[in-house]
Amino acid sequence: MDTSFITALKKALEKRRAEYTEKLKKLIQVPTTFLNEQHGQRLIEKYISDIGLEVNSFIPNIKVLKKHPSYMSNRDTFENSPIIIGEWKGSGGGNSIILNSHIDVVPTGERNQWYDDPFSGVFQDGFIYGRGATDMKGGTISLLLALQLLSDIQVTLKGDVIFQSVVDEECGGAGTLATILEGYKADGVLIPEPTNQKIFPLQQGSIWFRLKLRGRSAHGGTRYEGVSAIEKAMQVIQQIRQIEMRRNQRINDPLYQNLPIPIPINVGKISGGDWPSSVPDYLEIEGRLGVSPEETIEEAKEEFSYLLSPALLQDPWFEQYPIDIEWFGASWLPGKIEQTHPFMKALVDSFESLYHKKPRIEASPWGTDAGLFSQVAHIPAIVMGPGITELAHFPNEKIKLENVFESAILYAIFLTNWCKLDSD
Amino acid sequence: MDTSFITALKKALEKRRAEYTEKLKKLIQVPTTFLNEQHGQRLIEKYISDIGLEVNSFIPNIKVLKKHPSYMSNRDTFENSPIIIGEWKGSGGGNSIILNSHIDVVPTGERNQWYDDPFSGVFQDGFIYGRGATDMKGGTISLLLALQLLSDIQVTLKGDVIFQSVVDEECGGAGTLATILEGYKADGVLIPEPTNQKIFPLQQGSIWFRLKLRGRSAHGGTRYEGVSAIEKAMQVIQQIRQIEMRRNQRINDPLYQNLPIPIPINVGKISGGDWPSSVPDYLEIEGRLGVSPEETIEEAKEEFSYLLSPALLQDPWFEQYPIDIEWFGASWLPGKIEQTHPFMKALVDSFESLYHKKPRIEASPWGTDAGLFSQVAHIPAIVMGPGITELAHFPNEKIKLENVFESAILYAIFLTNWCKLDSD
Structure with a gap:
């Protein structure tokens, strides 16, 4: 990549800095939570047409989607959740690319955990x-x-x-699945x-599980006459740690070397018993299997279920x-x-130029819509963007503005490298 | 005790069998749950006066009670929860006795766990x-x-x-405390x-605890960046088992020899985390300390708190x-x-005659109002009655009618032995 091209991009950036800062702020100020994506998508439509791209949008057909084995969503309709597409036709002969971004954001959680309004865009x-x-509104703007x-x-x-500006990434990818269908x-595919x-280049998949355990009730003063579902849960959680160890010992791709546990099993929720002085006879565990x-x-x-089967737990209770x-x-x-x-x-190459x-190349510790592109559409997909994973889903989420601009330059170089410059 | 006396009691019993069966049924049919004891107490008043005893009743003064260190209740008033007293003055020179019975019953729990109406008295x-x-309405009737x-x-x-027919035994003994005050x-004191x-002759005391544990949240895909409150809870529960072992090793009264764990610590309830793919940052445990x-x-x-203190848990997190x-x-x-x-x-002696x-003499695996008599009023108290502990507090609670009658004979002999017969 010649230096004068990069210089030209940087020069162009200076003129767009204020405008795109404002565009990012405005986009954050629209609370595009689950089922409330419409206003955000309309803003994206405007942003696309400002650039001069051809704008399309469509409402996914939920009946068709529901029949697909990879469909996963709690919604009943996409009526107020359109998918927005911006197309820039090439002159022919280069590689094509999908730039896939999701407009949906996770809930804000407790208001008092935020220093400011969660949708301040300050x-x-x-x-x-x-x-x-x-x-990932920062990445979208990039x-x-x-x-x-x-x-x-004038490239x-x-x-x-x-x-593509999709919905439902945060709850299983129904929006991206709709674009594929x-x-x-x-x-x-690049996802920022x-x-x-x-x-x-590697995306960790995941699935949620719920385990229901039984105990046998008794008065707490004679707890030895009962069987505690909490004590059984402790055995099960020990076994889950064993399963996690076994599954991770198989992982030998060097891209995982910086991850202490490449595909973790998270025990996220536990709830059992209903009276301090009774032996608990029921308990639920919820978690995420990487x-x-x-x-x-x-x-x-299948492996997870097998390793939690009665024979493997070595306890007649199960x-x-x-x-x-x-x-x-x-x-x-x-x-x-x-x-x-x-x-x-x-x-x-674009990064190096x-x-x-x-660049640092790693395996992702979480799932994204890249898995759908990879496994359902059979299109190679890479995830890379500005913003820091650790800030996602937390109170006081933020993004460094300069990173948004730097990523824009990087993406512009990458698009030129991949789709090829038409120098005619 | 001479045989002719016992024979006379048994003969008298035959004439009262039907009447007292009916009295027990009726007493069970009044749902005397917490705050709803009044109708049951009025029935007891009638039963007492049927026998010819002097009836008294009083409404405990909640202001006075609340100041007592052993007061424990969630109520705001005793207005509809009188205490009923039946007095039978002796001729003088014998030992006096309090017969203490509670009218309150625990909630029925799920209706569908009962074969019949929980208050059927069938x-x-x-x-x-x-x-x-x-x-303990069976014991009361005895x-x-x-x-x-x-x-x-005509003894x-x-x-x-x-x-005494008291309230609030099931939630900490405020009724009995009121009689003492x-x-x-x-x-x-005899409690049936x-x-x-x-x-x-030994009563296990108990107290409820609630433990609040912290973790540090993180995405489940990078769970190693967080600290799981569930894993911390597992350490704490292990420690509770150690504390239980240590406390029970000290118990060497032979009356405890039939109890696998004389003073158990029951972990009755656990609740932590709120999302399957987040590392749980908060958890609560509730239980009962014998x-x-x-x-x-x-x-x-003090001992329990000390053994759960940071230094003893040997984990810098705490x-x-x-x-x-x-x-x-x-x-x-x-x-x-x-x-x-x-x-x-x-x-x-009464039992043997x-x-x-x-008789089988054991330490009780649970607390009763006997502790209040023993520690607050300094009156020796014994617990013994018909009915089987394991059926208490459970669906389809029942009592063998013959045991109610047998206990009545036993109590009559005991009263004669203790209070002394006036043969003049």
Whole structure:
């Protein structure tokens, strides 16, 4: 990549800085929580058309979606949750790309945990604050700004660029699944989830489980006459740690070397018993099973269930009262693109030409819509964006504004590398 | 005890069988749950006056009670919860006795767990069914019937008999405390809680605790970045098992030899975390700490708190976030009467003269109002009654009718032994 091109992008950025700062603030100020995505999507439509792209939108057909094995959502309709598409047709002969961004944000949680209104979009000490700032409205603005800058310096790309603003990423990916079923495809997908500009070619999948355990009640003063569901739960949690260890010992991809536990099993919730002086006779555990890109969700479920079966728990109690295992709520497919794939190489090269150093390449510790692209649409997908994972889903979520701008430059270079510049 | 006296009692019983069966049924049919004791108490008043005893009743002064260190109740008033007293003055020169019975019953729980209406009072296959049948309306009727039989065979006792029908036993003993503060006293107390006619000279005390534990939240996919309150709870529960072992190793009274764990610590309830794929940052445990008659409630609390202090848990996490320990809800004082005490000997002798075998003497695995008599009023108290502990507080509670009658005979003999027959 020649230096004068990068210089031109940076120069163009200076003129767009104030406008796109404002656009990010406004986008954060729209509370695009589950089922409330419409106003945010309308704003995205306007932003796309400001750049000069062709705008499309569609309402997913929930009846069709519900029949798909990877569909996972609690909604009854998409009526107020459109998908927005911005298309920039290439001149032909280059690689096409999907830029996939989600508009939905997770709930704000307790208001008193926030210093300011959770949807303030306030700018302070270099950061813009608000739910969704880092996950992932910052990344969305970076993508749009990249397209804006390419347009500003009058670049023509050979390959098609399809920008997608989807819903439901936070609850299992129904929006992205809808774009796939609608027929959108390309030679590669970039998703600007907050990775602090690390490149994630491997996506951890996940699925939620609920375990129901039985005990036998008795008065607390004669607790030895009962069987405590809490003590049984302690055995089960020990076994879950064993299962986690066993599953992770198999992981040998060097991209996982910085993750202490590549595919963790999280025990997130426990609830059992109803009286201090009774032996608890019932208990529920809820958690998240991490799924590796080397296995399917079904394989992971089967292994987990097998290792929690009565025979493996070595306690006659479970022969009599086996653990009832439910799979519920959200799931995310795992995903993988080989590091030797040209799509990966194009992104790594772009990073090196901008920063003059090697990017950090890691496996993601969570699931994204990249799994759907990878496993359902069979399109290689990479996750990389501004924003920091650790700030996502937490109170006082924020993003460093300069990172949004830097990522825009990086994306613009990457698009040029991948879709190819038409120099005619 | 001469045989002709016992024969006379048994003969008198035959004439009262139908009447007292009906009286027990009716008493069970009144749902005397917390705050709803009034109608049951009015029935007791009638039963007492049927026997010919002097009836008194009083409304405890809640302001005075609340100032007492052993007061424990959630109520705001006793207005509809009178205490009923039946007095049978002796001719003088004998030992006096308090016969203490509680009218309150625990909630019925889920209706569908009962084969019949929980307050049916139905008689079937030798048992009378209903909430309170065994705990302890059966025992109450045994006591009243004993007095009736003594009256029927025209016995005069030397010592005073004070029958008390109290409230709030099931939630910490405020009713009995009120009788003590009202000035009622005697040389011994008998409480007909369901022991299946075993004699309990030792009463286990108890107190409820609530432990609040902190964790540090993180995304489940990077669970190693958080600190799980559930894993901390597992450490704490292990420690509670150690504390229980340590406390029970000290117990060497042979009366405890049939109890696998003389003073258990029951972990009755656990609740933590709120999202399957987040590391739980908060958890609560509720339970019951058994208290031995050899210690005070305060001593037991102190030891428990000390053994859960950060230094003893050997985990720096607890230095930073110590366990918050609350003592809440009900508590029962422990109690003890020496086996050599004449009051004990009188009961044992009575048992032997009726059954021609030794009674089973054990330590109680739960608390009763006997602790209040023992520790606050300093009156020796014994617990013994018909009905079976294991049926108390459970659905389909029942009592064997013959046991109610047998106990009435036993109580009548005991009253004669203790209060002394006036043969003039």
